[in-house]
């Protein structure tokens with residue numbers, strides 16, 4: 001059987017770049033390298049225990065955030081580096097799995113972009129053959145920057161992102177992208193090894209009756225979250241006057257992809273337990289919240305911490321964490337209004 005005849009991701013990006021008179025093609029080439037990195041990770045993931053690399057299980061190491069690294073976390077991080085360090089499009093990289101900024105080896109030219117990524121989101125799902133993925137965000141290197149990029153150059157609010165995307169390794173492999181002109185989804189056609197445009201102009205419905213939250217933390221939630229969830233759970237018999245449905249994949253990427261596909265609200269809110277540990281949230285601002293927030297906003301949804309728009313947070317640390325509430329606009333706005341009312345009371 002022959003492969004799909006459709007728009008490839010490269011054709012699509014080139015067409016998008018033609019909107020900019022002075023475009024050099026660097027951006028298109030950078031996306032191409034990211035696409036190849038994600039296809040390589042997809043193939044490593046696909047064979048699981050059968051992979052020659054034996055990709056499943058844990059390493060003996062922890063990342064800078066004290067989380068045990070899965071083999072696939074480390075392999076994916078290395079694959080991303082190898083694919084992107086040589087090309088001359090990137091100036092430096094930062095990822096969830098590296099302590100500090102990754103400086104390119106001396107022999108490679110420095111480009112104008114900063115690449116930020118979570119090489120494998122939801123990596124604990126690898127043990128159960130659940131959906132996982134790679135999240136990335138592209139920033140422009142500040143214009144006046146000189147020498148090797150330092151962490152300060154990465155401290156740009158999410159509104160400055162040039163592009164954000166993710167590859168989802170599920171029953172099919174998908175790539176979802178935005179560069180600020182809406183959101184488009186591509187499915188990997190395994191027969192020809194190319195991502196083909198399959199989900200043009202993805203939109204999140206403004207209303208929903210589906211939520212995603214780890215309810216095991218209910219007792220730690222702040223009052224506005226408790227209120228919101230109590231009302232959802234009361235369903236038809238409560239003030240919302242409709243029944244809700246719940247889903248939790250345990251991988252933000254899979255949960256937010258569902259939200260993009262059929263609406264919903266995804267929440268990893270601040271809670272008492274995190275506060276007691278001095279944590280500012282669970283999910284990482286640069287590698288998770290900003291890219292997914294950009295995509296969700298571009299699809300007509302909203303992304304907030306409960307008290308502020310995620311994309312407007314001024315980062316001060318590469319590994320900074322923040323609360324995340326994103327998805328269908330009216331639902332996110334409701335949660336935000338409950339936080340406001342609570343603060344005023």
Ligand code: AHG
Pocket residue numbers: 067096118120121122123124214250251252253
């Ligand atoms: P990662 O695998 O990159 O460390 O991210 C896991 C994150 C996120 O994807 C997911 O939504 C969340 O952790 C799950 O946390 P809980 O185990 O607390 O539910």
Ligand code: MN
Pocket residue numbers: 118120121122252288
């Ligand atoms: Mn993650």
Ligand code: MN
Pocket residue numbers: 073096118119120121122123
């Ligand atoms: Mn990760």
